[in-house]
Amino acid sequence: MSYFDLRLPLGWLFVILGALIVCAGFGAQVTSEEMSLGWNVDFLWGAVMIGFGLICLWFARRYAKKRGPSNLANADSDRS
């Protein structure tokens, strides 16, 4: 028996949350930047989160490919 590769939901969660935060950064008002000491922290950190999410998804995909198509959904079982 095996479970699914945790990097898949982790990657998607970070990509979606990062995208939402970047959207908030696009609509940021002057007061938002004042709060964060002059930085558009939403835009910057949202982009970092999207980057992390994509790295997770890339690792998950690479590992699934290595294990073969039949194991795409069950990539995590014996990785250490």
Place this chain on the structure above:
Amino acid sequence: MKPIRLELIDGAILVVYFAFVLGIGFVLKRHMRSSTDFFLSGRLIPTWVAGLAFLSANLGAQEVIGMAASGAKYGIMTSHFYWVGAIPAMVFVAVFMMPFYYGSKARSVPEYLKLRFDEKTRALNAMTFAVMTVFSSGISMYAMALLLNLILGWDFNVSVWLSAIIVLLYISLGGLTSAIYNEVMQFFLIIAGFAPLVFLGLRDVGGWSRLQMRLDEVATAQHFAPGAFSHSWTFIGNAADNPMGVGWLAMLMGLGFVLSFGYWCTDFLVIQRAMAAKSMAAARRTPLVAAVPKMLFPFLVILPGMIAIALTQHQGASGFALPNKPDGSLNYDLVIPLMLRHYFPSGILGLGLTALMASFMSGMAGNVTAFNTVWTYDIYQAYLRPRASDSGLLWMGRAATVVGIVISVGAAYFAAHFNNIMDLLQLVFAFVNAPLFATFLLGMFWRRTTGHGAFVGLLSGILAAAIHHGLTQPMGAQPLVKGGWLGHVLRIYPSEMAQNFWTAIFAWTTCFVVTILISLVTPQKKSNTELSSAHLRRTNDLV
């Protein structure tokens, strides 16, 4: 404190997170076919996942809110909880103790005690642990609901029941695996949510060197030498010279040895994560994998507290300051929520709040999964239904999850009536875990240790802790929960922390000595074969 008004985007972030949490539970449900799947994750969990879950199960409310508060109250000395306390203990559990736990094929810590000692030692540990876990989970729930009420204005009852239902759903669907997978996601969310807070706080205070200058001002204002808040070792020679009121002996022996080793080596809440690993090698690597990020966590949870007290002493560019409690003292518990509100605009604010909720829920879920396992294996199967089928155990595991959550909700409401219940719970941990570590050390490394010795030693250790607590008191505290309840105070400690460390030292020493004495005068009832199975193929595993 005026509640924060959440924007649509912040709400959307919370909803997306909860959808993922529940989604993992639903996807895992089809894999839960046996009690081993449900309680031990089928022993299939990869090392990196088990390692991060091992760390994250400990990242509950007390860790995030409590460490930031301690950072503000005691300064950088709080980091000893990590570098003197947790890290050496995690390395010890990986190198020396995992071979015993994993190799014995025990399914829980109480079951290991039965294999090594006897039934009564197992029963004592199972009962005390089950009570501790549901109360601990309830207190996490209470703290979360209180905080959400304070910072978001959410209704206390709604917060309690909503968090209970979410944790109930994802654990009863996916068992320990669901808890572990969610703990790993929570680990990354906590980093993502709090790291920008540290950067912004440091920027506000003027960088690291300016922070040290401000902390010197904090120290002198509290009648300590400059550097008492920013040097971790310089002022430890004399307990009166540092804000924690703890000398080197209490620090090394109390925190560094007894309390930390007692927690990380014997608490089934964390050990369960390593026991779910796919092999002995993976189980032994689990605490080591966890120790690496653990070393960096002071920067994430203690540094915000130090920044907050520095800014309060000498307000930074943005005017951040901690508020006072009604009694005039600073409200250290609000460091993280107030910094989130102060520095984070809408968007990343939703992420910060999600990280905060994730930390509370990982604490709750960790306790509930440990409770359902100990209840099902060590109480239900051991004493109520010894011949229960595997499907019966699986059913009981799910039922125990429901019951555990319901009791936790009750504990949350119970906690709401007592101001000092968190202190009380911490004290109970010191009473139970510290002597238990002496029992484990002797049981694992001295074959002559008998079941009677372990049981009487354990009870004596708990009793010694109670007597020490009853005869001592921290400075300025009222008698009862904080000590002095035996009517005669023999010693006043500079702080509660110092009192806790010494309580643990007394408990451990008493248990250690009594266990040896009783073992020497009672017969060893375990055969060599039984002892070997508890001492385990250790030689092979260690090579």
